[in-house]
Amino acid sequence: MAFKQFDRVPNHYAGAVIQRIKDFRQDMGKRSLAPTVLTVGELEVLVPRHFGFCFGVERAIHMAFSALERHPERQINLLSEIIHNPLVNDDLEQRGIRFIHDSDGQRRIEESEIRAEDVVLIPAFGTTLEIEQSLQRSGIDTTTQEFREHFDTTCPFVSKVWDRGEELGQEGYTIVIHGKFRHEETQATHSHTKEHGKTLVVLDRDEAQQVADFIAGKMSLEDFHEHFSGKWSEGFDPETDLQRVAVVNQTTMLAEETKQVARILRDALSSRFGESDLAHHFADTNDTLCYATNWNQNATKALLDAEPDLAVIVGGYNSSNTSHLVEICAQVMPSFLISSADELLSRERIRHFDLHKKESVESQNWLPEQMPVRIAITSGASCPDVLMNAVFERIADFCGYDAQDIAVGLDRLALHEPLAVG
Template sequence: MKTFDVPVVYRSPLISAIKKKRKEADRMKKDFAPTLLDFGPVRIYLARHFGFCYGVENAIDIAFRTVAENPGRRIFLLSEMIHNPQVNADLVAAGVRFLQDTKGKAIVPFEELTADDIVLIPAFGTTLAIEQRLNDIGIRTELYNTTCPFVEKVWNRSEGIAQKGYSIVIHGKPKHEETRATFSHASKDAPSVVVEDMKQTIELAKYIRGEKDAAQFYTEFAGQYSQGFDLLRDLQRIGVVNQTTMLASDTQAIADYLKEVMIEKYGLTEANAREHFADTRDTLCYATNDNQTAVSGMLGVDADLAIVVGGYNSSNTSHLVELCEEKLPTYFINEEAKLLSKDTVLHYNFHNGTENVTEGYLPAKQPATILITSGASCPDALVEGIIRRLLTFYPGSKTVEEVTAQFA
């Protein structure tokens, strides 16, 4: 797989050594057991897979190379490069400016742009309308497009099933940049509708079965269907794709459910289900799958708590938190400073969008056992920083360097 030039500040000697050792021992990636770091008074289990993925490293490489190769030129990011505050802050510090926030609200009006400006398309991709608008100004978006190849894979899959006469159901968060981009590309080729979760999927199925008044659909799914969407015509043949960072189990459940709905409505069997339901296979990226499976493997350890590291607006990270929360106390943080002390942690509740203080989060007993993972847009250096911070709460611990040596 291609390698990228990522700033060394994002790397971690400890985690690089661990990942190298694990890769050498398991090149086919069949072992999802976590890695034990035994520091004595505290035992830390790292998920088998976590941190920067291919698409994120690709985006960071392009972005920083663009800055280095274009001194004096104005460089803009369409929106956040990835959902990590440190990386975005570093790009701003390098002189890059944001055109929009993550919800698409203008920060710098497009009218201020000129053909001499550079606009970086983020890893999530963008809508066809925005791309055309930039091209009309004379900005060559293809030169500075960091769209993740696995997002583009979803677009290609959508185009393929559209050509076979299917409408497209997108499992994703309607306001997320990636889902907005995928919806734009999908609806170019076929009628498309977004479902956020199984609850919305069940309501969509009621329209397919004719159990709800068709007129209600256009209110209930406002902003989530393509222009000219005809409920009675466009839900007869469907295929499911997804935002690449959703929970794999959720997407599979939605696809399985809608397939059964179509089989039931049209009197089909598994053998001829494709007459009304496309065989799309899973469109999650490899890193999302690996990271989620690695968390499941990590949760087999009898531990006291889990720490998940990443940007608070990171979809893939929030799903890792969701998996951990089912098993044990979980703290979602974006930097080591959130570990205020041995007794107090400031952590994020993604369910309601608030930061909360929890006292007594670390167990009194020793050795304490802590699980750690991070999202696909989180630098390994942040994870090492959190490990070092935890060690300060446990006098007599081995040093990070001593443990790193074990993986040399």
């Protein structure tokens, strides 16, 4: 897939320090995942090789701003958050864009309030066929070339998963979608894929194991229904539709987990039907993760080798890809997911999102008193650099460093490891 560079991602989403780090890495090739080290006095900040806005997000933002510029006289609507970042969504709302659904999927603007002459933008993670039909009832023709080219911001990597699901469904496989059932992208993938075959959504390894247990005859039909009812397409019959399976995923899931989900189902089908007939029962899809998710996850793993004291991850609380970066970091160090620098309340106090409790919490003594300190800072695919920049500056401030100290550090940027040939 060819990548197009976009020149319309507004400058106010950029950050001067982060841009210097990006410029430093630009000509070094992409193969080395060594983090960049920014040393400011006794503060060492590690920035992963890949972080922040991905191709699909840049494209979606570019299309939203283009729509504002090209159609000042038309009401512009977004089906829901264009990406999972509050700063970007608030910015668009302030520029007059209306959101048809809120982030919980509740309708804010009725069909009757949308006029045929309005612009409606589909977000980067796509939408369901049912919502597209609702738009048609409002007079919005989602099938025109203009709509597809200018208003449908669905990332090509997401539609690639739909295409793969369509092919496999037509070949008679049941599509198991590894994803969060309520996530817009999983809903969209489920909606598009079920047109061509049976589908089932599984969240994680535990759920995949339950499906495997059912395939192996270790789980009753009743228990299967109790656990998965509602997470499958109409007409799905676990007894007949789990004999031929293909796994696709929400593009922002943990790559490693998708492989494990596929492996669990593959092994169950192999045990039941025999290895020699496996190709008929299990389609080898590898994973359908997009390159950006892969790069960001691998670059975050590379951070761990540098053994930072803690990690700060910047992104929306409801951003799936960001939450996986937190999970990777949290394996080895205290890790804090924050939506902006405002959550760095003081050198002692931090407000952050607890992934297990699923709520915002406050923690004390998050930043070690003892210097030197080594901190990993990264951001999810939907986070503008300006937010990560502000986080870095506030941490530097807490450690007693000002703009001049940062400027000295920026002149001495380095790699944590020797650079591989890129």
